[in-house]
Amino acid sequence: MTYQGLDSSVPVPVNVAPGAAILRRGAVRAGAALRRYGLLAGFLAAWQIGATGGWINPTVFPPLDAILAALLQGLSGGALIDDIAISLQRSGLAFAAAVAIGIPLGLFMGQIRAVEQALDPILQFFRQTSALALYPVFILLLGLGEASKVFVIFWATLFPILLATIGGVKEVDRKLIEMAATFGAGRATIFRRVVLPASVPSIFVGLRLSATTALLLLIAAEMIGANKGLGFQVMNAQYNFQIPQMFAAILLLALLGLTANAALVALQRRLCRWAELSSR
Amino acid sequence: MSVVEHSRRGEVTVRDLSKSFALNGQRLDVLRDLQLEVRGGEALAIVGPSGCGKTTLLRVLAGLEQPDRGEILIDGHPVQGVGTERAIIFQEPRLLPWLTVLGNVAFGLTVRGLPADRAEARARHYIRLVGLAAFEKAYPRQLSGGMAQRVGIARALTVQPGILLLDEPLGALDAMTKLTMQEELARIWREEKVTMILVTHDLEEAIFLADRVLMLPNERGSQPRLIDIRLPRPRDRSEPDFVAMRRRLMAEFGLH
Numbered sequence: 001m002t003y004q005g006l007d008s009s010v011p012v013p014v015n016v017a018p019g020a021a022i023l024r025r026g027a028v029r030a031g032a033a034l035r036r037y038g039l040l041a042g043f044l045a046a047w048q049i050g051a052t053g054g055w056i057n058p059t060v061f062p063p064l065d066a067i068l069a070a071l072l073q074g075l076s077g078g079a080l081i082d083d084i085a086i087s088l089q090r091s092g093l094a095f096a097a098a099v100a101i102g103i104p105l106g107l108f109m110g111q112i113r114a115v116e117q118a119l120d121p122i123l124q125f126f127r128q129t130s131a132l133a134l135y136p137v138f139i140l141l142l143g144l145g146e147a148s149k150v151f152v153i154f155w156a157t158l159f160p161i162l163l164a165t166i167g168g169v170k171e172v173d174r175k176l177i178e179m180a181a182t183f184g185a186g187r188a189t190i191f192r193r194v195v196l197p198a199s200v201p202s203i204f205v206g207l208r209l210s211a212t213t214a215l216l217l218l219i220a221a222e223m224i225g226a227n228k229g230l231g232f233q234v235m236n237a238q239y240n241f242q243i244p245q246m247f248a249a250i251l252l253l254a255l256l257g258l259t260a261n262a263a264l265v266a267l268q269r270r271l272c273r274w275a276e277l278s279s280r
Numbered sequence: 281m282s283v284v285e286h287s288r289r290g291e292v293t294v295r296d297l298s299k300s301f302a303l304n305g306q307r308l309d310v311l312r313d314l315q316l317e318v319r320g321g322e323a324l325a326i327v328g329p330s331g332c333g334k335t336t337l338l339r340v341l342a343g344l345e346q347p348d349r350g351e352i353l354i355d356g357h358p359v360q361g362v363g364t365e366r367a368i369i370f371q372e373p374r375l376l377p378w379l380t381v382l383g384n385v386a387f388g389l390t391v392r393g394l395p396a397d398r399a400e401a402r403a404r405h406y407i408r409l410v411g412l413a414a415f416e417k418a419y420p421r422q423l424s425g426g427m428a429q430r431v432g433i434a435r436a437l438t439v440q441p442g443i444l445l446l447d448e449p450l451g452a453l454d455a456m457t458k459l460t461m462q463e464e465l466a467r468i469w470r471e472e473k474v475t476m477i478l479v480t481h482d483l484e485e486a487i488f489l490a491d492r493v494l495m496l497p498n499e500r501g502s503q504p505r506l507i508d509i510r511l512p513r514p515r516d517r518s519e520p521d522f523v524a525m526r527r528r529l530m531a532e533f534g535l536h
C-alpha cells in the first residue's frame with residue numbers, strides 16, 4: 001500500500017511485514033514533522049529553559065508557562081474575550097467590506113480597458129500612500145470612534161484585493177476567451193464561464209495578502225487610539241508592566257492571523273482544486 | 281452541380297475573398313481574391329509555406345476574422361461572424377483548466393443553454409468516440425498532449441457542426457501520437473459525415489486525410505492550386521500510389 005500510493009506502476013514487494021510497514025510510515029511522518037516544526041520547538045524550548053534558568057531576563061521574556069497562565073486567566077475571566085470580540089469585529093467588518101467592494105470593482109475594472117486606464121494612476125497613488133499616514137485624516141473626518149478604525153483597515157485591505165482581481169482578469173488567456181466565442185458565447189457568458197473562474201487563483205492571492213494587512217492595521221489602529229481590543233491590550237499590558245499578559249495578547253494576535261490564513265487556504269483548496277493538481 | 285450536392289449540408293463557398301493586415305505601418309496582403317468551393321462532407325486540406333495565410337483563411341472561415349472584401353457562403357447563405365454550423369479546433373487544445381474532461385467537452389453545449397445533464401450525456405458519447413471514456417473526470421493538467429487535443433476534438437464534435445475547421449491540430453504532437461490521431465480523424469470524419477477543412481504543414485497528413493488539397497502560394501504572383509487526391513480509402517501510406525502522390529505534392533512545393 002505504501003508504495004502504491006507513490007506510483008501504482010511499480011510492483012509492490014509482497015514480503016514486507018505489515019508491522020514493519022506501519023513502523024516505517026510512522027517514522028517517515030515523524031521525520032517530516034521534525035523537519036517542519038523542529039526549529040520552532042527548539043526555539044520555544046530554549047525560551048522556556050533560558051527564562052526559568054535565568055539566562056535571559058525573565059521580566060522581559062517571562063517563561064512560557066507564565067504566558068500561558070496569563071492567557072488562560074484572561075480567557076476564563078472573560079477580560080480577553082471582550083478584546084478578541086471587538087478586534088474580530090473591527091477587522092472582520094473592514095475585511096468583509098473590502099471583499100464586497102474590491103472583488104466586484106476589480107472584475108469590472110479589469111474587463112473594461114478605458115475604466116482601468118483612467119483609474120490606474122489614482123489607484124497607484126493611493127496604494128503608495130500608507131494607510132497609517134492617512135489615519136489622522138480619517139480620524140479628523142470620522143472621529144476617534146469605531147468608524148475611523150474600521151475605515152483605515154478597510155482602506156489598507158481594499159488595495160491588495162482590488163489590484164489582484166484586476167490583474168487576474170487582465171491575465172485571462174485571450175485564447176480561452178476566443179475559444180468560448182467560437183461556441184457562440186456572448187460577453188456575459190464569457191465572463192461567467194471563463195473570466196471569473198480563471199481569476200479565482202489570483203483573487204485568492206489578494207485575499208491572503210489583505211488578511212495579513214487587516215491584522216497589521218488592526219493592531220496599529222488599536223495601539224493609537226483605543227481602549228479595547230488585542231492591540232490595545234498589548235500596549236496597555238506593556239504600559240502596566242504586565243509582561244505575561246502582553247505576550248498573551250501577542251500570542252492571540254498571531255493565532256488570529258494563522259487562523260485567518262488557514263481558513264483562506266482551505267477555501268482556496270476547495271475552489272481551485274484544478275490548480276492544485278499541478279503545483280504538487 | 282447536381283441537385284443532390286446542393287441539398288447536402290456543410291457546403292462552403294468562398295467568393296473573391298481578400299484579407300490584409302497592417303504590419304509596421306505597411307499593408308500586408310495575405311489573401312487576394314480567393315475563390316473556393318468545398319462540397320458538403322468533403323475533406324479539404326490546406327497546405328502552404330509558413331506565413332502564407334493558412335491560419336488567416338481558416339479564421340475568416342470560422343468568423344473570427346473579418347474579411348476586407350468578398351464573402352463566405354454556407355449552404356448558399358452568406359454568413360457573418362461565428363455560427364453554430366461551424367466549429368474550430370486550434371493547434372493548442374485550449375481546454376478550461378478548471379473543468380474536467382466531461383465539463384470541457386460539454387462546454388459548447390452548456391454555453392448554448394442546454395441543461396447540464398443533457399449536455400453531458402451527449403458529451404459522453406463523443407468522449408467515447410475519441411477513446412477517453414476512462415478519463416472523464418480527469419482535469420486537463422492530468423492529460424498528455426495527445427489526450428488534451430482529443431478532448432478539444434470531442435468538444436468541437438459535441439456541438440454537431442456541419443463544418444469542422446482544424447488549424448494544424450496535430451502539429452504539436454509527437455510522431456507516434458500523430459499517426460494514431462490521423463487514423464482517428466479519418467474515422468471520425470467518415471462516421472460523422474462532416475465537412476472537414478484542415479490546415480496542415482504535413483503533406484503526408486494532407487494526402488492521408490483529404491479529398492482535395494489546396495496549396496496556398498506565398499509569392500504575390502502565383503495562384504492557389506487545388507489538387508485532387510483520388511486514392512481509395514482507407515489509405516495506406518506505403519502504397520505506390522500514395523507514395524507517388526506525395527512525390528508529386530513535394531515537387532509542387534519545389535522540394536525535389
Ligand SMILES: Nc1ncnc2c1ncn2[C@@H]1O[C@H](COP(=O)(O)OP(=O)(O)O)[C@@H](O)[C@H]1O
Nearest residue numbers: 301302303310329330331332333334335336337
Ligand atoms: N493579427 C495579425 N496582425 C498582423 N499580421 C498578421 C496577423 N495575423 C497574421 N498576420 C500575418 O499574416 C501572414 C499570414 O499569417 P498566417 O495566416 O498565420 O500564416 P500561416 O498560418 O500560413 O503560417 C503572416 O505574415 C502574419 O505575420
Ligand SMILES: [Mg+2]
Nearest residue numbers: 334335336447
Ligand atoms: Mg498557422
